[in-house]
Amino acid sequence: MRRQASRGAGPDVRKVLEWLRRQTGVHVALVTDGAGTAESCTAGFPHEVLGQLTPLLMRMSGGQLATAVTQSGALHVRCEALGPHGPRPVLVAAGPSKPTSDAIALISHTGSFLALLRRAGRSDRIWHDYQHRTHQLRFAVLSALLSGEPLLARRMTTGAVPPILDADRLRLYLLQCPSADREEIARAYQDPSGYHGSGLMVRCPVFACHLICVFTDDEEPGAPGGKLRGHPETLLRLVRDNPRYALGVSGGHPLHAAAEAYGQAAHALAAAHAAPGRVAFYHGRSSLEGVLPRRASQEWARVLLRPLDTTTKTSTDITRLTMNMPRSAVARLLGLSRNTVTAHVKRVEASLGLDLTDVRCRAAVHLALTLSSSVPFTGSGYDQPNSTLDDLLRTERAAAWAAATLRPLQARHRRTLQAWIDANTDAQRAARDLGISRNTIRTHLRTAESALGLDLLTAGTGVHDVVHALHIAGLRAA
Template sequence: MTDPRALRPAERLDEFLSLVGQVARKPDADLRVIAEWLPRELGAEAAIVNGVLRTVELSTAGFSERVLDHLEPMLTRLANGRVASAAMDVGTAQVRLEAVGAELPRRVLVLVSPTPLTRQAAALASRTGGIIAVLHRARETDRVIRSYQQKAHQLRVGVIMALQAGDPLLARRMTTGSVPELLDCDRLRVHILRCAKDDRERIAQAYQDPSGYHGDGLMVGCPVYDEHLVCLIADRDGSGAEATDGLAAVLRDLVADNPRYALGISSAHPLPATAEAYGQARHALAVASNTPSRVAGYRGQEPLERLLPRAEAIEWAGSVLSPLTGLPELTNEITRLAMHFHRSGVARMMNVSRNTVTAHLGRAQAALGLDLRDVRCRATLALALGVAALHREVGHAPAQADPPALEELLHTRPAAEWGRTFLEPLRDARYHPVHRTLRTWIDTNADAQQAARRLGCSRTTVAAHLRTAERRLTRDLLSSGSGVHDLVHALHLSGDTPL
């Protein structure tokens, strides 16, 4: 390697600027490569020292920290801004100290050389120390920005979780001083963009405003599914038509430009019904993933719980859920979430371990007397929880000695019509194999391998039939519990499977 001191000034400057450029371009690059330039250039070892704590933040390989024991009280005076520079003898070494940076307490550049530095060398060292201080401060700024982005993300997740729980007022309280526009609207739509995990934060940041929100929408990476970007967008029009501008248009354009993306869109819902809108968007996304445009709006029916006779449904749901009233609130919330998400996803949402989720579900299962590993039991519990979410009176009315059975609620004309309409897209003879696969899949507790054995086909065939069913029924069957629960009830109402 050529000795830097043999280079011409322009060449030496080019070498130094090249080092600075390398460090500036790479946030994780080691600043030591710049510090090591000093001993090569000046024949002096160097360090950047916190003058208050007397700790070395950056140093060249040959720098000895023992020299710091001889530099007090000068280090403190430099750090406090009382002195700009100083020169000292420590044994046979020549030590030069210079305060760098503008903020107090200032860092101190310490140079140790066998002979005193020339004025030119001292000036060069000073400028190098200043550049290192600037790069260090830039790193600190980057860390602050990343921390801000993380906090903004956490706040957005909190707002969405509050809306999912049906509590817009809590969401407003969480955003005191900077309430997002979304919370001032009456209705919203949920859009779920399926994209690469690494793209989610980039997209959310690209359209983020200075307040940390997204105009009249909110974008946040789903805490359960790594490839989902959840977007809540205000429905300002009120006409029932999907928006064609703003964030809605941005999301459609992203799908059009990237063949790996897909977009599911809910219908418009009041803010307290965000959870229902989210479920619709997940069903729509399953459909979008199997269509050429890769964009789909929800075209399904009303949820079954809305069609059940009100008084009887409230009484039935209260009798099913009453064993949960004596359990901790966390157990109830985990149980509710487990009806819609896999256990690992629930653990991530609640910031607990998967084993903790399993323990809470075991407690709920014992209290309810239901086998929550069985898809039909989960469908029954999910329907009761849906009724409770729809009617706040559940659990508050006096318990009846002989509450109605679920069979009584389902044997009504609206429920029967719901079941018939649900399965209507599979009535065509072309889809009879798909219909048969669905019956067998539910009979085998939604186990594709067991269903394939019973049907005498491959697991791939079962999966293909399930994807076809998703598209035809506009339901997510492979990742969403609610779609499977609806299928259980529809097959029972059609007489295909027992409940």
């Protein structure tokens, strides 16, 4: 039973039936429906018998009979239904003579064995299905939170609302670990409800080495003397005990700002690789949209994005996702083909009249989209903005933001970053322009990631800040 139940491909029914034939001398078949379909049988089993037994097999499969003995030509046939629930499989034994009492007992025993094996296999499938469904539900809840829709998450989980949705604030932990480990971690700390206590652990559908963990923000881990409890403390222990692990931790956010928390955790994870203990907590820095003149930046963003009023919301939403991750990653996230994602982006490009494969255009559109999300547009609209993007970036507050952003960089890493942006984030072109190897470019970029605390190479969520900061520095120099 142990050997058969542990087979990855399922139990070998044929092997069991052949063993029974050797012990009793009769041919055996396992019929899985009343129509006489044999799932497995011994070599040489007389299949014509099953066609003659169709009415009997239908009655046994439906639960009207448990055992039956009959004659089919010169063959003596014994049938036993397996299991308590219909439609029941039927074990059919056929031989030239009536089996002995010992053989009958062995046929019955084998039938019970097969019934147990099938039940064990069914339980295993149910368990795997349950794990798959709970992961899907956790991912749906996380997706609703990342979309700023905690109420939608509650509606999706009516009757089994996760505790995280009853919290006022959340904190997001982004764990980097080998792909095989994250499934074991999520399963090891899963509670009977399919959640993880007061939080969620969800395998990232885009990056195979990321486990997204959302917990209630009832503690200040970055504060002096602050300590983590529960599953957050478990994550710290896992990172401490596994050199291949790293952890980025966001600041505390209200439930509707989970997307901002994810961005912070991604930046913190980029810095974690060079941090003591491979753990980094996000320390708030002012955002570019927060230091720009509010009215003027709102006018500029509205005029830039006005063509999207005639574009489908789906295309706009998909394009918004491509601002922060590769198109192939967006395709995996949404279950679409890469060509479909590209088609949606092309529609937006045609509306805006911009090439979104250019990193500077993407940075400008990303800034406009961020402004439109953080500051609702007022008034009936604007015909022409009073300020260009360069005008907005020439302000003293923008210059101070850029200086603070770039301050941690060494001069050589700053040159590499500038060359990389000038090459439209193509490391090979940047290497050729600087006369160094592509590996050196990657090394400099990884060092810059850690120094800046911005994700540049994994999801690329920090590239837009670097584009604007370097542009501002160039404007000041000019």
